[in-house]
Amino acid sequence: MKFNSDHIVIFGGSILALELLKYLKKIKFKYHFFTNKRMLSDVIYDNKTLREHLEINKIKFFSTENINTNKSIYKIITPKSLGVSLGLPWIVKKKLINEFNEKLLDIMPIPMPRYRGGAHYTWMILNKNFKGGCFIQNINTKTIQGYRDTGNYYLKYEYQFPRSLKIPEEFYKYACKKEMSFLMKFIKNIKQNKNFTLKKFDESKSIFFPRLLSKLNGFIDWNFDAGEITNFINAFSDPYPGAISFYKGRKIYLKNAKLVEKNNFHPYTSGLILNNYKKKLFISAKKGIIRADFACKDPDIQVGERLFTSQSNIIKSKIHFKF
Numbered sequence: 001m002k003f004n005s006d007h008i009v010i011f012g013g014s015i016l017a018l019e020l021l022k023y024l025k026k027i028k029f030k031y032h033f034f035t036n037k038r039m040l041s042d043v044i045y046d047n048k049t050l051r052e053h054l055e056i057n058k059i060k061f062f063s064t065e066n067i068n069t070n071k072s073i074y075k076i077i078t079p080k081s082l083g084v085s086l087g088l089p090w091i092v093k094k095k096l097i098n099e100f101n102e103k104l105l106d107i108m109p110i111p112m113p114r115y116r117g118g119a120h121y122t123w124m125i126l127n128k129n130f131k132g133g134c135f136i137q138n139i140n141t142k143t144i145q146g147y148r149d150t151g152n153y154y155l156k157y158e159y160q161f162p163r164s165l166k167i168p169e170e171f172y173k174y175a176c177k178k179e180m181s182f183l184m185k186f187i188k189n190i191k192q193n194k195n196f197t198l199k200k201f202d203e204s205k206s207i208f209f210p211r212l213l214s215k216l217n218g219f220i221d222w223n224f225d226a227g228e229i230t231n232f233i234n235a236f237s238d239p240y241p242g243a244i245s246f247y248k249g250r251k252i253y254l255k256n257a258k259l260v261e262k263n264n265f266h267p268y269t270s271g272l273i274l275n276n277y278k279k280k281l282f283i284s285a286k287k288g289i290i291r292a293d294f295a296c297k298d299p300d301i302q303v304g305e306r307l308f309t310s311q312s313n314i315i316k317s318k319i320h321f322k323f
Contacts, residue, residue: 001154001196003103005082006030008187011067012087013039013050015172016109019180020086021059029187032076033061036089043239045169068093082190088145097141104139106149109179111158112137113201118146118211121171125235130161132171134179136186138198146211151203154196157182167237167256210320219309219317220245222270226259226288233257233292242295245271245307252296252307254281261289271307283307 008024010017013035024031033054040051040063054061064070067090074096083104097104110120111133117123124130136155143149159178165171189196212218218236220229220243233254236243242253260282267286274289275282281301283290294301 001102001198002193003082003190003196004193005080005103005190007032007076007078007081009034009073009076009081009083011035011083011085012089013042013044014087014109015044015176016107016179016183017086018044018050018053018057018059019176020084020183021054022057023180023184024187025057025059027187033059034067034070034073035061035063036065037063039087039089045172045239047239066090068096074099083139085139085145088139091144092139094141097139102138105154106137106139106143106145107179107183108135108137108149108153109133109175110135112153112156113203113206115207115209116149117209119209121168121175122212122235122240123209124171125166125168126231128231130163130165131158132161132175132178133158134175134182151201152198153201154198155182155186166234168235168240169238172239213321214240214242214244216319216321217317218242218244219313220254220307221314221317222285222307222309223267224285226262226265226285226290229285230257230259230288230290233290242293244313245309247296247298247301247305247307250297252294252301254292254294257290257292259288260291263288265289273301273303273305273307276301276303 007030010021010031010033021033040049042050044050044053062072067073077099083100085106111131112135115123134157135153137153138150140150161171161174165174214236220232233243234257237255242255245252265284265287269284270286272284273281274284280291281294
């Protein structure tokens with residue numbers, strides 16, 4: 001397959017999408033960007049939303065809740081247009097797919113075919129997975145972003161994350177540098193009209209994890225041991241709001257956790273606040289002490305009190321809604 005393209009249409013929204021847009025603007029490669037309201041409001045890094053980053057970098061964009069009925073997209077597609085998805089928020093219908101004439105791609109920044117689905121780095125942190133990857137796939141009528149892909153890919157790049165990385169934002173930033181290097185080479189090959197061949201995944205190695213939403217799935221189960229809770233808190237840390245528990249009936253958000261002591265503390269101690277020092281909580285858990293940043297409407301957190309998550313919230317947190 002030769003893409004023979006002088007125009008790239010980017011769909012979605014992520015750190016990688018932003019960096020690719022900045023690069024295309026820098027090298028003066030013609031592009032257009034389509035996203036939606038939800039993605040524009042997402043905080044992607046440095047405590048700024050995608051919209052804010054786009055405005056800072058003077059990158060124009062189209063916001064639409066249905067790409068298939070958006071009139072602008074059909075006006076800009078030419079025979080030399082290449083569509084590139086980075087977190088596609090819509091299901092693309094046959095009419096639009098046909099407009100691209102098999103030149104519609106999905107960039108999957110994960111070690112495919114593992115970690116299909118969503119919330120990739122959150123699941124990888126929970127599972128202590130440090131293998132990264134970036135795959136360029138084709139999109140067809142079978143593709144449903146976050147649920148199903150074609151089972152094929154054109155190119156892949158695999159690498160290892162440093163084990164010093166703890167939270168999703170760190171994974172995003174490290175991965176973005178690796179992925180941008182990969183995509184820059186891909187764009188160079190496109191400009192040189194190189195040929196690309198579709199390959200099949202080994203589906204016996206496929207693993208799927210569902211999308212997550214912090215406010216629904218981020219409740220801390222204090223029955224976990226200290227190491228597991230530390231990973232859980234970190235998995236929902238920046239750019240996300242944090243892992244959730246309750247202090248005197250009010251929600252408290254924990255981020256940037258560290259297991260500061262391993263011990264033989266009884267499970268009954270789990271959730272007890274042992275210390276509140278320099279705006280960090282030291283919390284007891286089974287087999288250890290956790291230090292974490294916190295945010296709560298009641299900033300006067302008292303030692304000896306307990307953080308608590310009800311069983312109903314824990315049960316609800318294991319329900320995965322489609323969004």
